[in-house]
Amino acid sequence: MKGTYLGEFEELVLLAVAALSGDAYGVTIGTLIEEQANRSVTISTVHNVLYRLEKKGFVKSELGGATAERGGRNKRLFTITAAGQAVLSESKEIRNKMWGNIASFNS
Amino acid sequence: MKQSKPPVWADRFLEWFCSQDYIDEVQGDLYEWFSLRVKKQGLRKARLLYILDVVRFIRSYRLKSPEELNQNSNNTAMIRNYLITSWRSLSKNKSFATINIAGLTVGMAAYLLISMYVRHENGYDQFLENKENIYRMGQNRYNQGVLSTQWAAGCSVVGSALKDNFPEVLEYVRMTPSNAVVSYQDEVFREENAYYASETFFDVFSFKLIEGIDSTVLKDPYTMVISASTAKKYFGNENPIGKTIRHNGARDFDITGVFADLPKNSHMNADMLFSFETYVDIVGEEARTQWNWDGFYNYIVLREGTDPKDFEAKIPAFVQAQIGEELEQTNHLVEFFLQPVTDIHLTSDYMMEFKPNGSKQSTNFLFIISIFIILIAWINYINLATAKSLDRSKEVGIRKVMGSLRGQLMTQFLVESFLLNMASLILAVLLVYISLPYFNVLSGRTLSFEFLQLNNLSQFGLLLFLGTVLSGLYPAFILSGFKPVSILKGKFKSSAKGNYLRKGLVIFQFFTSLVLMVGTATVFYQLDYMNNQDLGVNIDQTLVVRGPNVTDSLYNDRLNYFKQSLISNSDISSITASTSVPGRQPTWNAGGIRLLSEAEGDGKQYRVIGGDHDYFNAYELDLLTGRQFDKNRVNDNETVLMNESATELMGFDNIESALSQEIFFWGDTFQIVGVVKDYHNESLKKSFEPLIFRLIPNASNFYSMKVSTSNMSRTIASIEEEWKLQFPGNPFDFFFLDDYFQEQYKAEVQFGKVFVLFAALATFIACLGLFGLASYITSQRTKEIGVRKVLGATLMNVLTLLTKDFALLIVVAVILAVPISWMIMSGWLDGFAYKINMEWWLFALPGLVLLIIALMTVSFQTIKSGLANPVDSLRHE
Numbered sequence: 001m002k003g004t005y006l007g008e009f010e011e012l013v014l015l016a017v018a019a020l021s022g023d024a025y026g027v028t029i030g031t032l033i034e035e036q037a038n039r040s041v042t043i044s045t046v047h048n049v050l051y052r053l054e055k056k057g058f059v060k061s062e063l064g065g066a067t068a069e070r071g072g073r074n075k076r077l078f079t080i081t082a083a084g085q086a087v088l089s090e091s092k093e094i095r096n097k098m099w100g101n102i103a104s105f106n107s
Numbered sequence: 108m109k110q111s112k113p114p115v116w117a118d119r120f121l122e123w124f125c126s127q128d129y130i131d132e133v134q135g136d137l138y139e140w141f142s143l144r145v146k147k148q149g150l151r152k153a154r155l156l157y158i159l160d161v162v163r164f165i166r167s168y169r170l171k172s173p174e175e176l177n178q179n180s181n182n183t184a185m186i187r188n189y190l191i192t193s194w195r196s197l198s199k200n201k202s203f204a205t206i207n208i209a210g211l212t213v214g215m216a217a218y219l220l221i222s223m224y225v226r227h228e229n230g231y232d233q234f235l236e237n238k239e240n241i242y243r244m245g246q247n248r249y250n251q252g253v254l255s256t257q258w259a260a261g262c263s264v265v266g267s268a269l270k271d272n273f274p275e276v277l278e279y280v281r282m283t284p285s286n287a288v289v290s291y292q293d294e295v296f297r298e299e300n301a302y303y304a305s306e307t308f309f310d311v312f313s314f315k316l317i318e319g320i321d322s323t324v325l326k327d328p329y330t331m332v333i334s335a336s337t338a339k340k341y342f343g344n345e346n347p348i349g350k351t352i353r354h355n356g357a358r359d360f361d362i363t364g365v366f367a368d369l370p371k372n373s374h375m376n377a378d379m380l381f382s383f384e385t386y387v388d389i390v391g392e393e394a395r396t397q398w399n400w401d402g403f404y405n406y407i408v409l410r411e412g413t414d415p416k417d418f419e420a421k422i423p424a425f426v427q428a429q430i431g432e433e434l435e436q437t438n439h440l441v442e443f444f445l446q447p448v449t450d451i452h453l454t455s456d457y458m459m460e461f462k463p464n465g466s467k468q469s470t471n472f473l474f475i476i477s478i479f480i481i482l483i484a485w486i487n488y489i490n491l492a493t494a495k496s497l498d499r500s501k502e503v504g505i506r507k508v509m510g511s512l513r514g515q516l517m518t519q520f521l522v523e524s525f526l527l528n529m530a531s532l533i534l535a536v537l538l539v540y541i542s543l544p545y546f547n548v549l550s551g552r553t554l555s556f557e558f559l560q561l562n563n564l565s566q567f568g569l570l571l572f573l574g575t576v577l578s579g580l581y582p583a584f585i586l587s588g589f590k591p592v593s594i595l596k597g598k599f600k601s602s603a604k605g606n607y608l609r610k611g612l613v614i615f616q617f618f619t620s621l622v623l624m625v626g627t628a629t630v631f632y633q634l635d636y637m638n639n640q641d642l643g644v645n646i647d648q649t650l651v652v653r654g655p656n657v658t659d660s661l662y663n664d665r666l667n668y669f670k671q672s673l674i675s676n677s678d679i680s681s682i683t684a685s686t687s688v689p690g691r692q693p694t695w696n697a698g699g700i701r702l703l704s705e706a707e708g709d710g711k712q713y714r715v716i717g718g719d720h721d722y723f724n725a726y727e728l729d730l731l732t733g734r735q736f737d738k739n740r741v742n743d744n745e746t747v748l749m750n751e752s753a754t755e756l757m758g759f760d761n762i763e764s765a766l767s768q769e770i771f772f773w774g775d776t777f778q779i780v781g782v783v784k785d786y787h788n789e790s791l792k793k794s795f796e797p798l799i800f801r802l803i804p805n806a807s808n809f810y811s812m813k814v815s816t817s818n819m820s821r822t823i824a825s826i827e828e829e830w831k832l833q834f835p836g837n838p839f840d841f842f843f844l845d846d847y848f849q850e851q852y853k854a855e856v857q858f859g860k861v862f863v864l865f866a867a868l869a870t871f872i873a874c875l876g877l878f879g880l881a882s883y884i885t886s887q888r889t890k891e892i893g894v895r896k897v898l899g900a901t902l903m904n905v906l907t908l909l910t911k912d913f914a915l916l917i918v919v920a921v922i923l924a925v926p927i928s929w930m931i932m933s934g935w936l937d938g939f940a941y942k943i944n945m946e947w948w949l950f951a952l953p954g955l956v957l958l959i960i961a962l963m964t965v966s967f968q969t970i971k972s973g974l975a976n977p978v979d980s981l982r983h984e
Contacts, residue, residue: 017690020578026136031143042156042161043140051168069142073135 006091010038013049014088017059018080025065025075026050050078058084111145113137113157121161129169137161185515185524193523203495204527206879207488211531214484215570216538216627217868218545221477222566223539228470231372231452236313237408240277241447242415244405245267245457248698248712255712256696259457262398265443266405272425275413277627280304280311282404284459285381288656288837291341293353297653297838298337300376302404305383306628309366312375313408318348319364328384332364337378338456355380356391356657356836371553373460374451397633398430398441401696406448415445424854437699438708458692459704469858475864479619480869481570485578486612487876488524492582493609494883499586504594516587520808524579526897528571536567546718551853581608589701609918616873617920617957618927623866624953626935629945630859633936634852636791636943641850643786644689645727649844650814651688652826654807655837663805665833672829673812678822680813683725684806685718690848693798700799702757703776710771713753714796716788723748723783725811733766733781736802744802747772748781752798769978777801787941790851794940811844870957874964878915885909891973893980905967905973913965914958921954 006014016032017024029050030041053059060081063074080088118134126132137160154573197204232238246261247254266279287301299797308314309321316324317335331352338347347362355358360381369377387394394400411712422443434440446455453467482571506516543556557563658665670682687693699710716722723735731751736743747770749757754765762782769778785795814822827839885892892905900908929945936942972980 026132027139027143030140042160042163043136044160047136047164048166064320066131066135070135070138071138073138074131075135 001090006087008048009045010053010086011047011091013046014053014080014084017050017078018085018088021079022077024078027062029078050076053084056083057081058087076098111142111153113141114154115530117158117161121164124165124167124171131776133164133169133537135151137164141768150257150927152278170934173566185518187349188477189519189522190526192519193526196523197526200495203491203879206875207491207527208534210484210487210530210875211481211528211535211574212538213868214481214872215531215535215574216542217865218477218570219535219566220542221473223556223563224546224550224552225470225474226418226562227372227552227554228465231374231465232449234313234370234371234372236447238449239447240409240411241311241414241448241453242407242409243448243451245444245446246401247442247444247453248401248564249442250711251438251709255698256401257457257460257632258401258459258770259455260402260404260459261443262401262441263394263403264396264398266407267395268429269407273418273421275410275418276407277530278311278408279305280307280406281383281483282308282380282406283383283386283402285354285379285386286656287379287381288355289341289352289379290356290657290836291350295838297656297840298379301379301381302377303383303386304380306376308380311408313366317365317367322738324364324381325380326384328382328388329358329360330363330385331360331379331381332366333362333380334368334378336861338362338365338370355467358385360385362979372452374448374455398426398433399698402640404459407445407465413783415447419443419445426647428544436708437710439698441977458696463854465905466615467751469854473861476623476865476869480872483616483619483869483872483876485574486526486616487872487879488578489581490609490612490876491879491883492524492578493585494880495584495588496582496589500594501590502587503586504591507589507591508595513587517583520583520586521575521579522881524582525571525575528574532567532571547874549857549859549864586747609880611876613873613913613916614920614923616869616876617917617961618924620866620873621868621920621924621953622928622931623862624957625950626952627859627862627866628949629928629932629936629943630855630862632949633939633943634855634859636854637851637939637941639722640787640791640941642689643729643784644788644949645813646689646844646848648813648816650812650823650826651842651844651847652812652830653840653842654684654809655834657834657836658807662807664803666807669810669829669833673826676825678815678818678828681721681725682810682812683719683721683957684804685716685722686803686806686808688809688811688844688847688849689726689786692789692796697773697799700770700772703771711756711797713756713799713801714738714788715801717801717806719804719806720802722800728786728963729784731782731784732762733779735781743780744804745775745777746780746802747777748783749779749799750783750795750798751785753799754782756797772799790848791941792851792939845938870960874960876962877961878967881965882908885968885972889972889975889980890977893977897981898976902970902973906969909969909973910962910965914962917958917961921950921957924954 004047012033013029014042016029020028020032026043028042033039033046034041050059050061054061058081059078061076061078063076065075066072080105121134121137123128137157140160141153141157144156148156235241243259244261244265246258246265248256248258260283262285263281266281270276270279270961282302282304284303285298285299285303289296289298289301304325306325308325309316316332319332322946324330333341335348341347341352342350347365350362351359352362366380369375383394409415426443428440430441452464453470455464503516539556543554547553598618655662668686670684673679673682686695693716695715695717696712698712699705700713701710720736720738722728723730733748735748736746749765751762754762757765757770759765759768765779765782767778767780769776783800788796788798812826823841826841828841830837888909892900892909895905895908928950932949933945936945
C-alpha cells in the first residue's frame with residue numbers, strides 16, 4: 001500500500017478515533033491522547049491531523065451534536081473507515097514481527 | 108462560567124479569518140478545550156493557550172475565500188466605494204490635492220527629520236550596560252562663597268574615596284587627559300583624544316574590548332589600549348598587541364588591548380587610553396590622593412536601587428570630615444554632584460567636557476517648531492476642505508436623500524483625508540531619504556534613517572492617524588452635518604462660524620511663521636554683532652602652530668632659533684610663544700592667588716596666560732598703565748600683568764593702585780607691573796574673566812604668528828621647513844586664529860541655519876494654503892467682479908477688494924507675534940553676556956516681508972481675475 005505511511009502522532013489519533021467509536025471529535029480525541037500517552041496536545045494539531053487522515057481516506061466525518069458548552073457550535077464527528085482499520089492492523093502486524101526478532105525481550 | 112471566557116478579540120479574529128465551512132467545529136472544540144484548560148491550568152494560562160491555538164488554526168484551507176469575504180461584508184463594498192469617490196474628488200480638484208500634498212509632505216518630512224534628531228540627542232550613552240547606575244562626579248568650587256568653577260573633571264581622589272567609604276559605591280574609574288604626540292617607527296601623530304584611565308575603565312563602561320582582557324589591560328604602568336581605527340592608523344593590518352609606541356618622545360607604552368571605536372552617541376571620546384598607574388609613576392602618589400587638584404574625570408557605579416539623591420546628600424558631610432578644616436582655613440568650598448551618565452550630553456556644560464555637548468533647550472525648541480510646522484500643513488487641509496464645502500454640499504445632499512447615514516458620510520471624508528495623508532507620508536519618507544545628508548551637515552550629527560525601525564514605523568503610524576483625524580475630523584463633521592433640504596433648495600451658504608474658524612487658523616499659521624522669522628533675524632543679528640565687535644585683541648591674519656610635545660634639553664635655544672629665523676621672513680611680522688591663545692578658556696586655572704598683604708584664606712581663582720616678551724605686542728593688547736615684560740630686565744620672571752577684571756577681583760579701586768603691589772601665587776611672590784584693558788579672550792557669550800599674565804619665555808603650547816595675506820602657502824611651507832629642522836619628531840599642526848575663534852559660535856551658527864530652514868518651510872506651507880484659499884475665494888466671486896467691472900471698477904478697486912481681507916489677517920498675526928517672539932528671543936539672548944537690543948525693525952522687517960510674500964501669493968490669483976474680461980465671467984451661467 002503506497003502513500004499510506006502513518007506518522008507516530010497520526011497513528012495515535014487514528015487509534016483514538018477507533019477507540020472512541022461514535023463520539024470521536026477534536027476534544028475527546030485530544031483528551032484521550034493526553035490521558036493515555038501522558039503528553040500535552042494542542043487542539044489545532046489534532047484538527048490538522050484529522051484532516052490529513054480524512055484526505056488519505058482513513059476516517060470519514062459528519063457534523064452534529066451541538067452543545068451549549070460549545071457556544072451552540074456543531075461537532076465534526078469522525079469514524080474510522082475500512083482502509084483506516086486496515087492500515088492500523090498492518091502497522092500492528094509489522095510491529096509484532098519486529099518484536100519477535102528481539103530475543104531478550106521475549107521471555 | 109461567566110468569568111472564564113476566552114479573550115474576545117482572539118475569538119473575533121478567529122471568526123474574521125475562518126471560513127463558514129470550518130467555524131463550527133473549530134470554535135466549538137476551542138471552547139470545550141478552553142474550559143478543560145481552565146480547570147487544569149488556570150484562567151491565565153488557558154487564555155494564553157487559547158490565543159496560541161487560534162493562531163495555529165490559521166491554515167490556508169480554513170481561510171475565507173474571496174467570494175465569502177465579499178458576500179458577507181457590506182463594509183468592504185462601502186470601503187471600495189469610499190476609495191473610488193475619494194479618488195474621483197481628489198482628481199477633480201487637482202490643485203487642491205497638490206497644495207495639500209505638497210504642504211503635508213514638507214511638513215511631515217520636517218517633523219520626521221527633527222524627531223530623528225531629537226531621538227538621537229536623547230539616545231546618548233543609552234547603549235551602556237548598567238547605564239542607570241553610572242554617574243559622573245561633577246564638582247563646584249567656591250571661593251569666598253562665590254562659585255568660581257564648575258568642573259566636569261574634578262579632583263582626583265573623590266571616586267576612590269567614595270568607593271572606600273560607602274558600600275553603595277561598587278566601582279569607580281578615574282581619567283585625565285594626556286596631551287600626547289605619539290610615534291611608532293616613522294609615523295607621528297598628535298592624539299587629541301588620549302587619556303590616562305584607571306584599570307576599571309572596561310568594568311564600568313561596557314565598551315567592547317576586541318583584544319585583551321577587561322580587568323588586566325590597564326593594570327600595569329606603561330601599558331595602553333587603543334581603538335580599532337587608531338590601530339589601523341598606526342599598524343595597518345598588523346596585530347597591534349605587544350607593539351610598543353612612544354609617547355611625547357620620552358616614554359614607551361606596550362599595547363595590551365584594542366577596543367571597538369566608541370559609538371558616536373557617547374558623551375566620551377577616546378582613541379587611546381594609557382594606564383593611570385603610568386600617570387602616578389610620572390607625577391607621584393598625589394595623583395591619587397589630592398582633593399585640591401582638578402582635571403580628573405571620576406565615574407562611579409552605584410549599587411542597584413540606590414537613590415542618587417540620598418547618596419548625594421551624604422557627600423558634603425563626608426567631604427567635611429576629610430578636608431573640612433583645610434577648606435575653612437582658606438575660605439574655600441567644594442561641592443560634588445552626581446551626573447547620570449545618560450544625561451551628560453544634553454544637560455552638562457562644564458569645564459573640560461569631552462566634547463561640546465548638546466542642549467536640552469534647543470532640542471526641545473526644535474521639536475516644538477517641527478510640531479508647529481506640521482500643524483500648519485494640517486490647517487491647510489482643514490481650511491481648504493471647509494472652504495470647498497459649498498462645492499461638496501450638493502453631493503452630500505444627494506447622498507443623504509439616497510439614505511446615506513451621517514457616520515458613513517464622515518467615513519467618506521475621513522477616507523479622503525487618509526488618502527492625502529498617506530500619499531504625503533510616502534513622499535515625505537522619500538524626501539527624508541534625499542535630504543538626510545544635507546540635514547546631517549546642518550545639524551553636525553550623523554543620523555541614519557532606517558525605514559523599518561520600530562521607532563520610525565510607530566512615528567509613521569502616529570502621523571497617519573493624527574493627520575487623518577486632526578485634519579479630517581472637522582471637515583467631515585461640518586460637511587456631513589448639512590441639511591439636505593436647504594442644500595437642494597439652493598439656500599445653502601457657507602456658515603459664518605466656518606469663516607471665523609478659517610480666519611483664526613490662517614492667523615495662527617502666519618503667527619507661527621512670523622515668530623520663526625523674527626527668531627531667524629534675531630539669531631543672525633546677534634551673530635553679526637558678535638563677529639563685528641571689537642575684541643580688543645587682534646586675531647586677524649594669525650597663524651597658530653601647536654607647540655612641540657617632544658622636546659629635549661636644548662628646547663630654549665631651539666625655540667629662540669625658530670623665532671629668529673621666522674621673524675627674518677618678510678611675510679611674518681611677529682611671533683610669540685604662549686600657554687594659551689584667544690578663542691578658548693585658558694587651561695591654566697589657578698586658585699589661592701592673593702595680595703601679599705592679605706590673609707591666606709583670601710586667595711581667589713584666576714585664569715593664567717603665560718607668554719613670552721612679545722605676547723602683548725603680537726596680540727595688540729591695550730596697555731592701560733605700567734609696562735610690559737622687558738627683555739632687558741633679568742628679574743621680570745617675577746612680575747605679572749593683569750587685566751582690569753583681575754584688578755577688580757583683587758580689590759583695587761583703580762588700576763593705578765595695583766601697580767607695584769606684590770601678589771602671592773603658588774608659593775612665589777610676583778610684582779604687578781602693568782594692567783591691560785579688558786579684552787574678549789573668549790566668545791561674547793561670556794563676560795570678561797580675571798586674567799593674570801606671567802612671563803614664560805619658553806612657553807611651548809602655542810606659537811602665534813602674524814602673517815601677510817600674500818604667498819600664504821609659501822609662508823606656511825617655510826614655517827614647516829623650519830619646524831622640521833628645530834622640532835623633529837613633532838607633527839606640524841597649525842590653524843588660523845579667526846577660524847578657531849569662530850568655532851565658539853558653531854552651535855549658534857547651526858541654530859541660526861536650522862531656524863532659517865524651518866522659518867522658510869513654515870512660511871512656504873502657510874503661503875501654499877493661502878494661495879489655495881485665495882484662488883478658491885476669488886473664483887467664487889468671479890461673477891461679482893464681472894459686474895463690478897461692467898459698472899466701472901478699475902483693476903486697483905478689484906485688487907483692494909479681494910486683498911483687504913487677507914491683509915487684515917496678516918496684520919493681526921503680526922500684532923500677536925510681536926510680544927510672543929520678543930519673549931522667546933529675549934530669553935535666548937539672555938545666554939549672551941554681550942547682546943543686541945531687540946530693536947523695532949527686528950519685528951517690522953520680518954512682518955513686512957511676510958506681508959509682501961502673502962500679498963504676492965494672493966494677488967497672483969486676484970490680478971488674474973481682475974484682468975479677466977467681464978464678458979467671459981458673466982456669459983456663463
